[in-house]
Amino acid sequence: MEPTTRVLVADDSPTVRLVVRMELEAAGYDVCEAVDGAEAVEVARRARPDVVLLDVEMPVLDGYGALAQLKADPALADIPVVVLTGLDGDETVVRALAAGAHDHLRKPPGAAELLARVGAAARVGALQEQLRARVEELDRLSRTDVLTGLHNRRHVEEQLRALGAGCLRHGYSLAVLLVDVDRFKQVNDTAGHAAGDAVLQAVAAAMAGQVRAEDVLGRWGGEEFLVLLPHTGAAAAQVLAERLRATVAAVRVPTPAGDLGVTVSIGGAAAETPGDHDLLGLADAQLYAVKGGGRDAVRVVQSRG
Numbered sequence: 329m330e331p332t333t334r335v336l337v338a339d340d341s342p343t344v345r346l347v348v349r350m351e352l353e354a355a356g357y358d359v360c361e362a363v364d365g366a367e368a369v370e371v372a373r374r375a376r377p378d379v380v381l382l383d384v385e386m387p388v389l390d391g392y393g394a395l396a397q398l399k400a401d402p403a404l405a406d407i408p409v410v411v412l413t414g415l416d417g418d419e420t421v422v423r424a425l426a427a428g429a430h431d432h433l434r435k436p437p438g439a440a441e442l443l444a445r446v447g448a449a450a451r452v453g454a455l456q457e458q459l460r461a462r463v464e465e466l467d468r469l470s471r472t473d474v475l476t477g478l479h480n481r482r483h484v485e486e487q488l489r490a491l492g493a494g495c496l497r498h499g500y501s502l503a504v505l506l507v508d509v510d511r512f513k514q515v516n517d518t519a520g521h522a523a524g525d526a527v528l529q530a531v532a533a534a535m536a537g538q539v540r541a542e543d544v545l546g547r548w549g550g551e552e553f554l555v556l557l558p559h560t561g562a563a564a565a566q567v568l569a570e571r572l573r574a575t576v577a578a579v580r581v582p583t584p585a586g587d588l589g590v591t592v593s594i595g596g597a598a599a600e601t602p603g604d605h606d607l608l609g610l611a612d613a614q615l616y617a618v619k620g621g622g623r624d625a626v627r628v629v630q631s632r633g
């Protein structure tokens with residue numbers, strides 16, 4: 329058992345609260361109390377217990393009412409609730425379990441059973457918490473590019489859809505920059521793939537140091553990166569693009585094959601009015617023009633929609 333496991337004991341009987349508190353504290357639990365259902369919900373919000381022991385028959389708000397409120401609150405819904413029932417029996421137990429209770433305990437609970445059920449409930453809660461953290465971590469990983477640590481294409485595509493929709497609806501400006509590493513195939517062919525990876529990582533790190541907190545920078549694929557610039561028009565996007573280009577051009581990449589210089593070409597497009605914009609297509613066309621014009625340059629245009 330975790331020494332810091334906190335149990336909320338909600339019962340209108342001072343005797344029950346006292347006895348249960350003493351048993352739990354003797355076993356190392358941290359105990360808080362509530363004298364009715366309404367207070368139980370309030371204390372749960374404030375104290376964030378790991379387990380709730382909930383009496384059924386209580387004034388103001390009974391155990392069923394409190395259980396319903398706990399389960400309706402996303403922040404509290406996963407806290408395991410053990411319902412305290414009298415001798416009245418199965419109907420109460422069935423109803424409480426159906427309403428989301430984790431377990432039940434008949435009053436007066438013996439010390440051994442009390443600790444066994446509270447301990448089991450706490451373990452279930454802890455496992456759920458671990459599972460939730462794991463799911464969050466997996467979600468983060470599924471949006472991260474392994475090589476560069478930037479957002480991956482999936483995340484950037486989602487953000488582009490969301491920002492694009494917001495731009496159309498609310499009429500704020502949005503710019504995208506498509507960044508392509510110049511002569512990347514040559515790096516891979518002559519210096520090897522490890523050097524190619526080092527170049528991509530160095531370009532990613534250099535750009536990550538230049539974008540603003542609200543910008544979205546991701547690896548689009550291969551040697552291409554995409555930057556989303558919310559609330560940014562063509563002129564400001566052009567300035568940022570030039571800064572990205574210059575920052576990358578100043579980088580020397582240490583590789584197994586010796587230090588390498590690297591440059592990028594950047595094509596961009598900005599929408600400053602609501603409309604049917606193909607920012608990605610337009611940015612790609614600008615990138616193509618920059619590549620044809622000798623590389624290591626930027627070109628950003630305003631989309632007419």
Ligand SMILES: [Mg+2]
Nearest residue numbers: 340383385386
């Ligand atoms: Mg009672």
